[in-house]
Amino acid sequence: MFFASDNWSGVHPAIAASLNQHSQGAVAAYGQSALDRQVAAQFNEVFEREVAVYFVGTGTAANALALSAYNRPGGVVLCHAEAHIHVDECGAPEFFSPGAKLAAVSGAHGLMNSAALASKLAGFDPQFVHGGQPMAISVSQPGEAGTLYSAAALAEISQLAHQHALPLHMDGARFANALVATGLTPAQMTWQAGVDVMSFGGTKNGCWCAEAVVFFNPEQARQFPYIRKRSAQLFSKSRFIAAQFLAYFQNNLWLELAAHSNAMATLLRQAINSSPTSRLAWDGTTNEAFVIVPNAAAERLQAAGSMFYDWPVPDPADFIIQPDERLLRLVTSWSTSQQEIEQFSDFLD
Amino acid sequence: MFFASDNWSGVHPAIAASLNQHSQGAVAAYGQSALDRQVAAQFNEVFEREVAVYFVGTGTAANALALSAYNRPGGVVLCHAEAHIHVDECGAPEFFSPGAKLAAVSGAHGLMNSAALASKLAGFDPQFVHGGQPMAISVSQPGEAGTLYSAAALAEISQLAHQHALPLHMDGARFANALVATGLTPAQMTWQAGVDVMSFGGTKNGCWCAEAVVFFNPEQARQFPYIRKRSAQLFSKSRFIAAQFLAYFQNNLWLELAAHSNAMATLLRQAINSSPTSRLAWDGTTNEAFVIVPNAAAERLQAAGSMFYDWPVPDPADFIIQPDERLLRLVTSWSTSQQEIEQFSDFLD
Amino acid sequence: MFFASDNWSGVHPAIAASLNQHSQGAVAAYGQSALDRQVAAQFNEVFEREVAVYFVGTGTAANALALSAYNRPGGVVLCHAEAHIHVDECGAPEFFSPGAKLAAVSGAHGLMNSAALASKLAGFDPQFVHGGQPMAISVSQPGEAGTLYSAAALAEISQLAHQHALPLHMDGARFANALVATGLTPAQMTWQAGVDVMSFGGTKNGCWCAEAVVFFNPEQARQFPYIRKRSAQLFSKSRFIAAQFLAYFQNNLWLELAAHSNAMATLLRQAINSSPTSRLAWDGTTNEAFVIVPNAAAERLQAAGSMFYDWPVPDPADFIIQPDERLLRLVTSWSTSQQEIEQFSDFLD
Amino acid sequence: MFFASDNWSGVHPAIAASLNQHSQGAVAAYGQSALDRQVAAQFNEVFEREVAVYFVGTGTAANALALSAYNRPGGVVLCHAEAHIHVDECGAPEFFSPGAKLAAVSGAHGLMNSAALASKLAGFDPQFVHGGQPMAISVSQPGEAGTLYSAAALAEISQLAHQHALPLHMDGARFANALVATGLTPAQMTWQAGVDVMSFGGTKNGCWCAEAVVFFNPEQARQFPYIRKRSAQLFSKSRFIAAQFLAYFQNNLWLELAAHSNAMATLLRQAINSSPTSRLAWDGTTNEAFVIVPNAAAERLQAAGSMFYDWPVPDPADFIIQPDERLLRLVTSWSTSQQEIEQFSDFLD
Structure with missing residues (x-):
C-alpha cells in the first residue's frame, strides 16, 4: 500500500x-x-x-x-x-x-x-x-x-x-x-x-x-x-x-509500465467511487488519484503501514471538504500491484 | 590499452x-x-x-x-x-x-x-x-x-x-x-x-x-x-x-580496487623506465603516469587503438621535452589488466 | 500637475x-x-x-x-x-x-x-x-x-x-x-x-x-x-x-519636506472627496492618493499635460469601479505646489 | 600632495x-x-x-x-x-x-x-x-x-x-x-x-x-x-x-581636465627623473607615475601628509628594486596643482 x-x-x-x-x-x-x-x-x-x-x-x-x-x-x-x-x-x-x-x-x-x-x-x-x-x-x-x-x-x-x-x-x-x-x-x-x-x-x-x-x-x-x-x-x-x-x-x-501504472490508479479511483465514505476530489486518467477520505480511514491506513501524502486543498476549490476529512494524493507506479489496491480499499470503510 | x-x-x-x-x-x-x-x-x-x-x-x-x-x-x-x-x-x-x-x-x-x-x-x-x-x-x-x-x-x-x-x-x-x-x-x-x-x-x-x-x-x-x-x-x-x-x-x-589500479600504474612506470626511448616526466605512486614518449611511438600506439591524452607541459617545468616528443598522461583503473600494460610496452620501442 | x-x-x-x-x-x-x-x-x-x-x-x-x-x-x-x-x-x-x-x-x-x-x-x-x-x-x-x-x-x-x-x-x-x-x-x-x-x-x-x-x-x-x-x-x-x-x-x-508632501496629498484627497464625479479608492495619510475618476476627466487632465499613472485594480477589491472610470495613483512630492492641486481639481469636473 | x-x-x-x-x-x-x-x-x-x-x-x-x-x-x-x-x-x-x-x-x-x-x-x-x-x-x-x-x-x-x-x-x-x-x-x-x-x-x-x-x-x-x-x-x-x-x-x-591631469603627472615624472635618489619604475604619458623612492623619502612624505599607495612589484619585473626602496603609484587629477608637485619634489631628496 x-x-x-x-x-x-x-x-x-x-x-x-x-x-x-x-x-x-x-x-x-x-x-x-x-x-x-x-x-x-x-x-x-x-x-x-x-x-x-x-x-x-x-x-x-x-x-x-x-x-x-x-x-x-x-x-x-x-x-x-x-x-x-x-x-x-x-x-x-x-x-x-x-x-x-x-x-x-x-x-x-x-x-x-x-x-x-x-x-x-x-x-x-x-x-x-x-x-x-x-x-x-x-x-x-x-x-x-x-x-x-x-x-x-x-x-x-x-x-x-x-x-x-x-x-x-x-x-x-x-x-x-x-x-x-x-x-x-x-x-x-x-x-x-x-x-x-x-x-x-x-x-x-x-x-x-x-x-x-x-x-x-x-x-x-x-x-x-x-x-x-x-x-x-x-x-x-x-x-x-x-x-x-x-x-x-x-x-x-516505457508505455507498458505507464499503462500498468495508470490502470492501477484507475482501479484505485473505482474503489474510491464505490466507497460509501470516500470520494474523488477530482477525476483523473493518469497514475495519481486525489481522494477525500474520513480522518479515521486515513489513520487506519497509516497504522497499517500504508504510505501517502496529504495534499493542500486548492484555493479556490470546486469541492467541499469537511473538518473530519483529509485530502490525499495517491500515486501508483509500474510496480504497484492489484493486491495493494484491494488491501487499501479494505481499510477504507 | x-x-x-x-x-x-x-x-x-x-x-x-x-x-x-x-x-x-x-x-x-x-x-x-x-x-x-x-x-x-x-x-x-x-x-x-x-x-x-x-x-x-x-x-x-x-x-x-x-x-x-x-x-x-x-x-x-x-x-x-x-x-x-x-x-x-x-x-x-x-x-x-x-x-x-x-x-x-x-x-x-x-x-x-x-x-x-x-x-x-x-x-x-x-x-x-x-x-x-x-x-x-x-x-x-x-x-x-x-x-x-x-x-x-x-x-x-x-x-x-x-x-x-x-x-x-x-x-x-x-x-x-x-x-x-x-x-x-x-x-x-x-x-x-x-x-x-x-x-x-x-x-x-x-x-x-x-x-x-x-x-x-x-x-x-x-x-x-x-x-x-x-x-x-x-x-x-x-x-x-x-x-x-x-x-x-x-x-x-574500494581499497582493493585502488591497490590494483595503483599497481598497474607502477607496472606502467616500470615499463617506461625500462624503455630506451621513453621516460617519466615525473614519478608517482598512484594510478597516473606522466610520460614522455617519441611522437612516433605515440602515433603507433594510437594507430593500434590505444587511448590516452596529451598533457600540457607545466610552466615552469623541471624537465626537458624535445620537439619530437609528447607528454602523455596514462591513467589506469580497477579494470586495467597486466596484459594491456605489456601490450602498451611492446609498442613503445 | x-x-x-x-x-x-x-x-x-x-x-x-x-x-x-x-x-x-x-x-x-x-x-x-x-x-x-x-x-x-x-x-x-x-x-x-x-x-x-x-x-x-x-x-x-x-x-x-x-x-x-x-x-x-x-x-x-x-x-x-x-x-x-x-x-x-x-x-x-x-x-x-x-x-x-x-x-x-x-x-x-x-x-x-x-x-x-x-x-x-x-x-x-x-x-x-x-x-x-x-x-x-x-x-x-x-x-x-x-x-x-x-x-x-x-x-x-x-x-x-x-x-x-x-x-x-x-x-x-x-x-x-x-x-x-x-x-x-x-x-x-x-x-x-x-x-x-x-x-x-x-x-x-x-x-x-x-x-x-x-x-x-x-x-x-x-x-x-x-x-x-x-x-x-x-x-x-x-x-x-x-x-x-x-x-x-x-x-x-527631511521631515519638513515629507510633511509638505503629505499635506499636498491631503489637499488632493480633499479635492477628490469634494468632487461630485470622483472618489478615493481607499483613504491614506501619506503622499499618495488612489483615486477613481471618470475616463473623461483623466483624458482632460492628460491633454492638459498632467502626469500620473493608472494603477491596477487589486484583486480582490473592496470597492467598485465602472467601465467608464479609471483608477489613478497620484503622488505628491516636496516640490508639489498648492497651485498644482488646485489646477488639477479644476480639471476634474 | x-x-x-x-x-x-x-x-x-x-x-x-x-x-x-x-x-x-x-x-x-x-x-x-x-x-x-x-x-x-x-x-x-x-x-x-x-x-x-x-x-x-x-x-x-x-x-x-x-x-x-x-x-x-x-x-x-x-x-x-x-x-x-x-x-x-x-x-x-x-x-x-x-x-x-x-x-x-x-x-x-x-x-x-x-x-x-x-x-x-x-x-x-x-x-x-x-x-x-x-x-x-x-x-x-x-x-x-x-x-x-x-x-x-x-x-x-x-x-x-x-x-x-x-x-x-x-x-x-x-x-x-x-x-x-x-x-x-x-x-x-x-x-x-x-x-x-x-x-x-x-x-x-x-x-x-x-x-x-x-x-x-x-x-x-x-x-x-x-x-x-x-x-x-x-x-x-x-x-x-x-x-x-x-x-x-x-x-x-573633459579633454582639458585630462590634459591638465596628464601634464601634472609629466611634471612629477620629470621631478623624479631629476632626483638623484629616485627613479621611474617605468615611463608613462597619462596621469599615473610609478616611481621607486628610498624608504626614507616615502616616510618623510607620509609624515608631511602626502597620500599615495605602494604598488606591488610585478612578477616578472624588468627593473630592480632594493630592500630600502619602495615602489609607489602616484596619481594626479584635474585638481592637482603644480605647487603640490613642487612640494612633493622638495621632500624627495
Missing part, C-alpha cells in the same frame, strides 16, 4: 539487466560512447524528428537547465501556481537561470487557464523594464493534480507563447503516463503541439535515474553542453543513463 | 550485484530509506568519527557544492593552478557559489607550495574590500599530476587555513588511490590532518555514479540539504547511490 | 548647496572620508542607537542588497503581493541573493495580513527541503498603496519573524512620509518595533541619489562591505551621498 | 554648476527626460556614430554589466593579470555575469601580449566543454600601470577577438587621459580599432558619479535595459548623471 510517490518504486528488471549488460569494458566518458549515441538516436525515433537530447540526473535538473537555456535578464517563467518547478524544487529554476522569477498563472486542477495566461502576458511592457520580461512558459504534462492538457489546449498555449516569441517548456516527469492516458504520440504531444523543449523523465517509471532535456529545435541547444557541464550534470559514466533508456524504449517497455 | 581516464572503466561486478539486490520494493525517496541511513553510518566507520555525508551525482557537483557551503561575498577559493576545479569544471565552482573567484597558488607537480599559499593569504586585507576575501582552500589528493601531499604537508596547509579562519576542502575524486599509495587511514588523511570537508569519489574506482560530500564537522553542513536540493543534486531514488557505496566499502573492496 | 511619482521631482536647494559646499578638495574615497563618518554618526542619532549604515545608489540596490545579507540556499522572502521588491524591481532581489524566491502574502491595501503571514510561515518544514526555507520578511512602510502599518501591526509581524528566526526588513523608500503621517520616531518605527534592517530612502524626498541600508544590529552587517562592493554599489566619491544626507537631516529638513 | 587616486578629487565647478542648473522642476524619471536624451545624443557626436549609451553609478558597474551583456555558460573573460576587473572589483564581474571566470593573460606593464592572448584563445576547444568557453576580451585603456595600447595594438587584439567571435571590451575609467596622451579621437580609440563595448568613466576626471556603458553596435544592447535594472543601476533621477556629462563634454572640458 505504497502510494507516497512513484519515485518510491525500484527498477524494472529489464532496465536492471541492461545496466548489467553494459557495465563492463572501457568506453568513452562524458556521453561520447557508442551507446550514448545509439540512445540519442532512439530519441529521434521516439519523437519522429531530429531532436537534441541531453541526459541529466534529476527531474529538477532537467527542468532548471532546460529553462536556463532560454534565460533573459529580468526573466519571468510563467507556470501554474502548483507547478513542481514553483513549489517543489527549492528554488532550483531561479538559481540556475540564474535570478529568474516564476510567476503563477491560475487555472483549475493544475492546468493553466489560457485566458489567465494571455492576460499575464499582456501585462508585460517592453517599455517598462521594472516588471521584467517573460522568458518562457512551462506546462506540466500531466500536471501536479494528475490532470492533462488536451492537444488543443497545448496548441492554444503554444500559440500564445510563440506570439510573444517565448519558448514552451513541458515538464514531462510523468510523460509516459500522459501518453498512455491520452493516446497521443510523443510527437503529437510535444513539437507538433508547439512544445520547444521538454524534461523527459524515466526515473518515476521504472528507471534508477534517467532524465533528459530534449530540444525539438536543436539550434536552440547550442549552448546547452556548456550549461550542463557548469551545472554539474555531465556524468562521466554517462552510459549508465543511456543503458537505462535503451531498455526503457525497447519493445515499448 | 585504455589509459584515457579511469572514468572510462565500467562497474565492478560486486557493485553491479548490490545495485540489483536493492532494485526492488518501495522505499522512501530522497535519501530517507534505511539503506541510505545504513550507508551514511558506514561513512562514520570509514572515517572513525561522526561525519555528515551527502550523496551527489558527479565529482564536479561534489566540489562545487562543498565549496558553496562556505561561500562569502567576494569570496576567493585558493587552489593549485592546475586544480580540477580551476581548469576542468567549466566554471561550476564559480557558478554554484555563486560568483566566487578561484585564485591559483603555484607549486611543483600539482601540489600547492605552502609558502606561496601563505603569501597569497597575507595579500588579503579586510580593510580593502576591492580584493575580495578568501573563503576556502582546496587541495586535490592526489592532485592532477598524480602526486600526493604528505600528512605533514596537509597539516601545514590546514594550519594556514585555520589561522585565517578558512575551511580546508579536499578533492578526493581518487581518494582511495591516495590512501593505498600513502598507507594512511581515511581519518589520518582528512580530519586528523585538518581537512574540514571533502569530495569523496567512487565513480572513477568501480562505481557507476557514486560521489559524496563529507563534512567532518556536521555543524558546518546545516544548510547543505537545501544547497543540494536547489542545486538539483538530490536524487529521488537515492538508494541507487547508497547501494553502490554499500558494496564499495564491503570487505574493503 | 505632475503626480507621476515623487522621483520626478528635483533636488531641494539646501541639499544642492551642501553638495556644492563639499565639492572641492581631496578626501579619502570609498566612504572613508570624515564627511562619510560624520553622516554615519548622524544615522546613530536619528535612530537613537548604534546602527551600521551603508550608502548605496538606488532603492532597488538598498532592498536587494539588504535582503542578500540574509541569504540562505533555497531561501524565500515573504512580502506583500504588491511589494515593490516583487513587482517593480525586475528581479533584482532574486538576482542579488542570488536565486532567492519571493512569496506573496495577501492583505488589503498593500499591507500583509499577519494571519496570512503566519499561515505561510507554518507551511515551511525543515524536514521538507523541496519547499525551500524562509529567509526574510519584508514590509514596505508606507506600502505601495500608500498605507501604513501601525506600530502594533509591525510588532506583530516582527514577533512572527523572530519566532521563526527570520530578519524583518523594511523598505523605507518613503520612510520620512511614514514618520510624519504616524508621528512615530525613527526608532519607534524600526528597531523598537522589531525591524532588523531597512532601506532608507532619500531620493524621493528631495535628494538626487541618496539611499542607505541600515542594520540595527551591526553584527549582522559583517559581510556587507563585501556585498556592497561586489554588487557595484561602493561609490568612489561617496561623499556625494554623504553631503546630501548631511543637509537632509539638518534642521529636520 | 594627494596622489592616492584621482577619485579623491572633487567636482569641477562647471559640472557642479550644471547639476545646480538642472536641479529643479519635474521631469520624467529613469532616464526618460529630455536632458537624458540630449546627453545620449552627445555620445553619438563624441564617437562620430550612433551608439547605445547607458548611465550607471560606478566603474565597477560599468565593467561588470558591460561584460554580462555577452555572458555565456562556462564563459571566460580574458584580461591582463593586473586588470582592475580581475584584482580590484571584489568579484563583481564574476557575480554579475553570473558565474563567469576571468583568465589572466600576461604582458609587460599592464598590457596584454597579443601572442599570449592568441595562445590562450587557441587553448579553448568547443569539443571540450570542461575548459569552458571564451566570452569576451577586456582591455584597460590606460591600463593599471598607466600605460597605453597603441591603435595598432588594439587592432591586433580586436582582430583576434573577432576571429574567435568574441566582443572586445574596453575599461575606460580614465579614457580621457588616454585620448589626450595619444592624440587619438574617441572613434579611433574605440570602434574604429574594433572595440565593441566600453566602460566610459567620468568620475575620476571631474564628475561626482558619472559612468556609462557604451555599445558601438546598438543591436548588442538589446537586453541591456533589463540588465541595468535588475542590476540595480537604473537611477530614478537619472538626470543627475546626465547633467554631469552635459558639462563634461561642453567646450571639451
Whole structure:
C-alpha cells in the first residue's frame, strides 16, 4: 500500500539487466560512447524528428537547465501556481537561470487557464523594464493534480507563447503516463503541439535515474553542453543513463509500465467511487488519484503501514471538504500491484 | 590499452550485484530509506568519527557544492593552478557559489607550495574590500599530476587555513588511490590532518555514479540539504547511490580496487623506465603516469587503438621535452589488466 | 500637475548647496572620508542607537542588497503581493541573493495580513527541503498603496519573524512620509518595533541619489562591505551621498519636506472627496492618493499635460469601479505646489 | 600632495554648476527626460556614430554589466593579470555575469601580449566543454600601470577577438587621459580599432558619479535595459548623471581636465627623473607615475601628509628594486596643482 510517490518504486528488471549488460569494458566518458549515441538516436525515433537530447540526473535538473537555456535578464517563467518547478524544487529554476522569477498563472486542477495566461502576458511592457520580461512558459504534462492538457489546449498555449516569441517548456516527469492516458504520440504531444523543449523523465517509471532535456529545435541547444557541464550534470559514466533508456524504449517497455501504472490508479479511483465514505476530489486518467477520505480511514491506513501524502486543498476549490476529512494524493507506479489496491480499499470503510 | 581516464572503466561486478539486490520494493525517496541511513553510518566507520555525508551525482557537483557551503561575498577559493576545479569544471565552482573567484597558488607537480599559499593569504586585507576575501582552500589528493601531499604537508596547509579562519576542502575524486599509495587511514588523511570537508569519489574506482560530500564537522553542513536540493543534486531514488557505496566499502573492496589500479600504474612506470626511448616526466605512486614518449611511438600506439591524452607541459617545468616528443598522461583503473600494460610496452620501442 | 511619482521631482536647494559646499578638495574615497563618518554618526542619532549604515545608489540596490545579507540556499522572502521588491524591481532581489524566491502574502491595501503571514510561515518544514526555507520578511512602510502599518501591526509581524528566526526588513523608500503621517520616531518605527534592517530612502524626498541600508544590529552587517562592493554599489566619491544626507537631516529638513508632501496629498484627497464625479479608492495619510475618476476627466487632465499613472485594480477589491472610470495613483512630492492641486481639481469636473 | 587616486578629487565647478542648473522642476524619471536624451545624443557626436549609451553609478558597474551583456555558460573573460576587473572589483564581474571566470593573460606593464592572448584563445576547444568557453576580451585603456595600447595594438587584439567571435571590451575609467596622451579621437580609440563595448568613466576626471556603458553596435544592447535594472543601476533621477556629462563634454572640458591631469603627472615624472635618489619604475604619458623612492623619502612624505599607495612589484619585473626602496603609484587629477608637485619634489631628496 505504497502510494507516497512513484519515485518510491525500484527498477524494472529489464532496465536492471541492461545496466548489467553494459557495465563492463572501457568506453568513452562524458556521453561520447557508442551507446550514448545509439540512445540519442532512439530519441529521434521516439519523437519522429531530429531532436537534441541531453541526459541529466534529476527531474529538477532537467527542468532548471532546460529553462536556463532560454534565460533573459529580468526573466519571468510563467507556470501554474502548483507547478513542481514553483513549489517543489527549492528554488532550483531561479538559481540556475540564474535570478529568474516564476510567476503563477491560475487555472483549475493544475492546468493553466489560457485566458489567465494571455492576460499575464499582456501585462508585460517592453517599455517598462521594472516588471521584467517573460522568458518562457512551462506546462506540466500531466500536471501536479494528475490532470492533462488536451492537444488543443497545448496548441492554444503554444500559440500564445510563440506570439510573444517565448519558448514552451513541458515538464514531462510523468510523460509516459500522459501518453498512455491520452493516446497521443510523443510527437503529437510535444513539437507538433508547439512544445520547444521538454524534461523527459524515466526515473518515476521504472528507471534508477534517467532524465533528459530534449530540444525539438536543436539550434536552440547550442549552448546547452556548456550549461550542463557548469551545472554539474555531465556524468562521466554517462552510459549508465543511456543503458537505462535503451531498455526503457525497447519493445515499448516505457508505455507498458505507464499503462500498468495508470490502470492501477484507475482501479484505485473505482474503489474510491464505490466507497460509501470516500470520494474523488477530482477525476483523473493518469497514475495519481486525489481522494477525500474520513480522518479515521486515513489513520487506519497509516497504522497499517500504508504510505501517502496529504495534499493542500486548492484555493479556490470546486469541492467541499469537511473538518473530519483529509485530502490525499495517491500515486501508483509500474510496480504497484492489484493486491495493494484491494488491501487499501479494505481499510477504507 | 585504455589509459584515457579511469572514468572510462565500467562497474565492478560486486557493485553491479548490490545495485540489483536493492532494485526492488518501495522505499522512501530522497535519501530517507534505511539503506541510505545504513550507508551514511558506514561513512562514520570509514572515517572513525561522526561525519555528515551527502550523496551527489558527479565529482564536479561534489566540489562545487562543498565549496558553496562556505561561500562569502567576494569570496576567493585558493587552489593549485592546475586544480580540477580551476581548469576542468567549466566554471561550476564559480557558478554554484555563486560568483566566487578561484585564485591559483603555484607549486611543483600539482601540489600547492605552502609558502606561496601563505603569501597569497597575507595579500588579503579586510580593510580593502576591492580584493575580495578568501573563503576556502582546496587541495586535490592526489592532485592532477598524480602526486600526493604528505600528512605533514596537509597539516601545514590546514594550519594556514585555520589561522585565517578558512575551511580546508579536499578533492578526493581518487581518494582511495591516495590512501593505498600513502598507507594512511581515511581519518589520518582528512580530519586528523585538518581537512574540514571533502569530495569523496567512487565513480572513477568501480562505481557507476557514486560521489559524496563529507563534512567532518556536521555543524558546518546545516544548510547543505537545501544547497543540494536547489542545486538539483538530490536524487529521488537515492538508494541507487547508497547501494553502490554499500558494496564499495564491503570487505574493503574500494581499497582493493585502488591497490590494483595503483599497481598497474607502477607496472606502467616500470615499463617506461625500462624503455630506451621513453621516460617519466615525473614519478608517482598512484594510478597516473606522466610520460614522455617519441611522437612516433605515440602515433603507433594510437594507430593500434590505444587511448590516452596529451598533457600540457607545466610552466615552469623541471624537465626537458624535445620537439619530437609528447607528454602523455596514462591513467589506469580497477579494470586495467597486466596484459594491456605489456601490450602498451611492446609498442613503445 | 505632475503626480507621476515623487522621483520626478528635483533636488531641494539646501541639499544642492551642501553638495556644492563639499565639492572641492581631496578626501579619502570609498566612504572613508570624515564627511562619510560624520553622516554615519548622524544615522546613530536619528535612530537613537548604534546602527551600521551603508550608502548605496538606488532603492532597488538598498532592498536587494539588504535582503542578500540574509541569504540562505533555497531561501524565500515573504512580502506583500504588491511589494515593490516583487513587482517593480525586475528581479533584482532574486538576482542579488542570488536565486532567492519571493512569496506573496495577501492583505488589503498593500499591507500583509499577519494571519496570512503566519499561515505561510507554518507551511515551511525543515524536514521538507523541496519547499525551500524562509529567509526574510519584508514590509514596505508606507506600502505601495500608500498605507501604513501601525506600530502594533509591525510588532506583530516582527514577533512572527523572530519566532521563526527570520530578519524583518523594511523598505523605507518613503520612510520620512511614514514618520510624519504616524508621528512615530525613527526608532519607534524600526528597531523598537522589531525591524532588523531597512532601506532608507532619500531620493524621493528631495535628494538626487541618496539611499542607505541600515542594520540595527551591526553584527549582522559583517559581510556587507563585501556585498556592497561586489554588487557595484561602493561609490568612489561617496561623499556625494554623504553631503546630501548631511543637509537632509539638518534642521529636520527631511521631515519638513515629507510633511509638505503629505499635506499636498491631503489637499488632493480633499479635492477628490469634494468632487461630485470622483472618489478615493481607499483613504491614506501619506503622499499618495488612489483615486477613481471618470475616463473623461483623466483624458482632460492628460491633454492638459498632467502626469500620473493608472494603477491596477487589486484583486480582490473592496470597492467598485465602472467601465467608464479609471483608477489613478497620484503622488505628491516636496516640490508639489498648492497651485498644482488646485489646477488639477479644476480639471476634474 | 594627494596622489592616492584621482577619485579623491572633487567636482569641477562647471559640472557642479550644471547639476545646480538642472536641479529643479519635474521631469520624467529613469532616464526618460529630455536632458537624458540630449546627453545620449552627445555620445553619438563624441564617437562620430550612433551608439547605445547607458548611465550607471560606478566603474565597477560599468565593467561588470558591460561584460554580462555577452555572458555565456562556462564563459571566460580574458584580461591582463593586473586588470582592475580581475584584482580590484571584489568579484563583481564574476557575480554579475553570473558565474563567469576571468583568465589572466600576461604582458609587460599592464598590457596584454597579443601572442599570449592568441595562445590562450587557441587553448579553448568547443569539443571540450570542461575548459569552458571564451566570452569576451577586456582591455584597460590606460591600463593599471598607466600605460597605453597603441591603435595598432588594439587592432591586433580586436582582430583576434573577432576571429574567435568574441566582443572586445574596453575599461575606460580614465579614457580621457588616454585620448589626450595619444592624440587619438574617441572613434579611433574605440570602434574604429574594433572595440565593441566600453566602460566610459567620468568620475575620476571631474564628475561626482558619472559612468556609462557604451555599445558601438546598438543591436548588442538589446537586453541591456533589463540588465541595468535588475542590476540595480537604473537611477530614478537619472538626470543627475546626465547633467554631469552635459558639462563634461561642453567646450571639451573633459579633454582639458585630462590634459591638465596628464601634464601634472609629466611634471612629477620629470621631478623624479631629476632626483638623484629616485627613479621611474617605468615611463608613462597619462596621469599615473610609478616611481621607486628610498624608504626614507616615502616616510618623510607620509609624515608631511602626502597620500599615495605602494604598488606591488610585478612578477616578472624588468627593473630592480632594493630592500630600502619602495615602489609607489602616484596619481594626479584635474585638481592637482603644480605647487603640490613642487612640494612633493622638495621632500624627495
